[in-house]
Amino acid sequence: MSRVVIRPFETADLPAASRLLAERHARHRLKHPLLPAEYEDPKLALIEVTAAWESEGASGSVLVDGDEVTGYLLGAPKSSPLWGPNIWVEQAGQAVRVPEYMRDLYGAAATKWVADGRTAQYVLVPDDAELVDAWFRLGFGSQHAHAIRPVPAEPLAARPNLTVRRAGRGDIPVLAELDLVLPRHQALSPVFSAGELPTLEEALADWEESIDDREYATFVAEYNGQVIGSSIGCSIEKSSAHGGLAQPDNAGFLAYAAVLPESRGLGAGRALGEAVLNWAVEVGYTSVVTDWRVTNLLSSRAWPRLGFVQTFHRLHRLIGY
Ligand SMILES: CC(C)(COP(=O)(O)OP(=O)(O)OC[C@H]1O[C@@H](n2cnc3c(N)ncnc32)[C@H](O)[C@@H]1OP(=O)(O)O)[C@@H](O)C(=O)NCCC(=O)NCCS
Incomplete structure (x- = not known):
């Protein structure tokens, strides 16, 4: 991973993140075609990533490989006390070309989250076995299922x-x-x-x-x-x-x-x-x-x-x- 750099997410990363999210969603829809088709379009994915980035208290990280952004992670807290001192990565909060690198993205983003006291962490992960496995090897376990028929x-x-x-x-x-x-x-x-x-x-x-x-x-x-x-x-x-x-x-x-x-x-x-x-x-x-x-x-x-x-x-x- 010599050419790979992890740094904080910035507003200028939104277009690259939206392309990665659109790619992730296209892969996800191969398995679950009932999920909405429109977010395979980076222009619509951009609306979703922008909303995640503009959520109050949002922060995260990006992975830069050479001069290309190939992964990102974004989380934001929810105000409800039900979730404890929380941080949430919602449905548009992550995409990465190589799932293993999600562990590096989390390592960087979670430094701030935990320093801010956000120790109850929730992540909505698409049904991608390699990505779920990467999160499992970050100490996460399964809490809730979203399903369709x-x-x-x-x-x-x-x-x-x-x-x-x-x-x-x-x-x-x-x-x-x-x-x-x-x-x-x-x-x-x-x-x-x-x-x-x-x-x-x-x-x-x-x-x-x-x-x-x-x-x-x-x-x-x-x-x-x-x-x-x-x-x-x-x-x-x-x-x-x-x-x-x-x-x-x-x-x-x-x-x-x-x-x-x-x-x-x-x-x-x-x-x-x-x-x-x-x-x-x-x-x-x-x-x-x-x-x-x-x-x-x-x-x-x-x-x-x-x-x-x-x-x-x-x-x-x-x-x-
Ligand atoms: C979930 C709930 C509504 C299901 O109602 P139920 O009357 O107990 O369920 P059913 O008898 O109709 O069984 C439903 C299916 O689950 C299967 N099932 C039930 N218990 C099972 C078990 N221990 N292992 C494997 N399958 C099981 C049944 O075989 C049945 O499938 P089938 O019709 O193909 O045989 C009920 O258990 C409940 O009220 N749970 C508490 C509240 C709750 O969890 N609500 C759901 C909110 S997400």
């Missing part, structure tokens, strides 16, 4: 013994109860999520306000006449976690699903996920996106079974111990 060609058939229907005002009490199921589950081992637990009163008030919102399709599953689970579909544009290169065109979003603990394993999770897939077909979406904590033993098994394929890996490193 095409809508089904034919509506998926209903399951015997289970009725799935649109939720109505009369379902508000059970919908509120089901809203607590995911955060309660994820507070436990082995997820140990720091996410906030809403109270039942807050969940009830939320549903009173939102049950008629036509931008969200809410389904409930009944077994022996009792509601045992719920799911919600909406446009991907409603999700702040799937922006830019991670936001497929014309996609629906499986935003939520939960089944009461005593009723799991009956097929209700599948039926509720399929209800969102069928709804996406009716709306005219091409694909459906979802995401999950990889340490959630339930969703990380259920959603791949429904045909979701991982597109991005959110990796995490906590420095200090």
Whole structure:
């Protein structure tokens, strides 16, 4: 690596970074063609890298090989206390021709991040085995999956013994109860999520306000006449976690699903996920996106079974111990 120089990212690096990002995205789309095509164009990739660079508190590094920039890394903090003293590398925050050099880019950028106290680190990595491996050898581990699947060609058939229907005002009490199921589950081992637990009163008030919102399709599953689970579909544009290169065109979003603990394993999770897939077909979406904590033993098994394929890996490193 004699001719290679690593130095801080500067505004003048934006055009070169956008070309690298466009290249990375074109490679990523060979594997996941449902990701948005437009960011293969460096002019559009430039908008994304510029946004990453202009995020408050952004900093990073570039790799210069001879007189050509062949890699970059950009991170910025999020203000939410939920993530600790954090730094985030988002979907447009990195690209490198030789994945091994990501370790050098991180080595340079992380000097400032850690000096600034940014020790809780999050990186959204495209599904590229060599790049993921380079991050693993920087002490990062897998935290969260982003995934996609095409809508089904034919509506998926209903399951015997289970009725799935649109939720109505009369379902508000059970919908509120089901809203607590995911955060309660994820507070436990082995997820140990720091996410906030809403109270039942807050969940009830939320549903009173939102049950008629036509931008969200809410389904409930009944077994022996009792509601045992719920799911919600909406446009991907409603999700702040799937922006830019991670936001497929014309996609629906499986935003939520939960089944009461005593009723799991009956097929209700599948039926509720399929209800969102069928709804996406009716709306005219091409694909459906979802995401999950990889340490959630339930969703990380259920959603791949429904045909979701991982597109991005959110990796995490906590420095200090
Ligand atoms: C995730 C959840 C909604 C799934 O609901 P469920 O009713 O338990 O799931 P199902 O019985 O329909 O099973 C779904 C699929 O996962 C598979 N699955 C479930 N547990 C599994 C395990 N331990 N190993 C392998 N596959 C498993 C099932 O076999 C099924 O696939 P199949 O239909 O092809 O056989 C439910 O477990 C839940 O509420 N979990 C807590 C909250 C949560 O994680 N919500 C998801 C938010 S991202």
